[in-house]
Amino acid sequence: DVSAVLSKKYPELYKEGIKNSFFKWRVVASWAFFAIYQSLILYHFIVASSNRAMNSTGKMFGLWDVSTMAFTVVVVTVNLRLLMMCNTITRWHYISVGGSIILWFIFIFIYSGVILPKDQENIYFVIYVLMSTLYFYLTLLLVPIAALFVDFLYLGAQRWFFPYDYQIVQEIHRHEAEDSRIGLLEIGNDNLTPNEARSYAIMQLPGQKSKHTGFAFDSPGYESFFASQAGVFVPQKAWDVARRASMKNRAK
Numbered sequence: 586d587v588s589a590v591l592s593k594k595y596p597e598l599y600k601e602g603i604k605n606s607f608f609k610w611r612v613v614a615s616w617a618f619f620a621i622y623q624s625l626i627l628y629h630f631i632v633a634s635s636n637r638a639m640n641s642t643g644k645m646f647g648l649w650d651v652s653t654m655a656f657t658v659v660v661v662t663v664n665l666r667l668l669m670m671c672n673t674i675t676r677w678h679y680i681s682v683g684g685s686i687i688l689w690f691i692f693i694f695i696y697s698g699v700i701l702p703k704d705q706e707n708i709y710f711v712i713y714v715l716m717s718t719l720y721f722y723l724t725l726l727l728v729p730i731a732a733l734f735v736d737f738l739y740l741g742a743q744r745w746f747f748p749y750d751y752q753i754v755q756e757i758h759r760h761e762a763e764d765s766r767i768g769l770l771e772i773g774n775d776n777l778t779p780n781e782a783r784s785y786a787i788m789q790l791p792g793q794k795s796k797h798t799g800f801a802f803d804s805p806g807y808e809s810f811f812a813s814q815a816g817v818f819v820p821q822k823a824w825d826v827a828r829r830a831s832m833k834n835r836a837k
Contacts, residue, residue, distance in 0.1 A: 586672050586751040591758060598751050606749065623662065623732040630728045631655045634720065649711050653693065654724060660689045662729040669736065672755070
């Protein structure tokens with residue numbers, strides 16, 4: 586929902602999980618309501634619009650035509666709804682959502698182009714017939730919009746009038762760069778207590794993981810660093826120097 590730095594700056598955000606704010610009966614009921622609403626929109630729009638739909642040869646759409654159209658709309662609607670749920674959208678979201686939709690079309694193109702047993706022969710060439718009609722494109726455009734429009738309004742009203750704490754934090758810092766350093770940096774190192782200064786210094790350390798023991802921060806020089814933060818001078822140990830040299834040799 587927010588970056589790791591913002592989570593440290595606003596520890597109150599963790600109370601939402603403790604209070605079970607995201608899984609109350611009101612939240613579950615809203616999801617159930619929208620699931621029913623979307624299913625009714627998908628069913629009635631497609632069935633009603635297909636009553637008079639005809640292909641390029643003037644024939645009425647049959648069972649396989651309507652069901653293929655319905656499932657195609659379901660795939661598009663569900664993936665768009667998943668995209669609406671995301672707080673942060675990266676290229677991997679576009680790849681996964683767009684890839685899911687594209688994979689369905691690839692599958693149905695292949696499946697409709699293969700001659701199947703006699704009891705399934707009606708699926709043959711269905712998607713190609715559908716895509717030759719204006720009905721296909723209008724339905725594919727309008728039905729997901731109608732199914733998700735109420736969700737869109739609800740999410741907007743909830744964020745505007747009844748926002749969660751994390752949404753308020755998102756709005757406060759929405760104009761900041763993702764990798765901007767905030768929190769302790771805003772305070773300034775001069776105003777930090779010794780414990781805060783030590784925590785800040787540790788946070789700036791590179792997140793290394795030793796190949797020798799598997800523990801984080803078990804790398805050459807870290808022991809002396811922690812000792813220096815406590816005001817104690819500790820010379821580097823012989824085995825520490827040897828291990829650092831061995832790591833350099835391996836890197837070469």
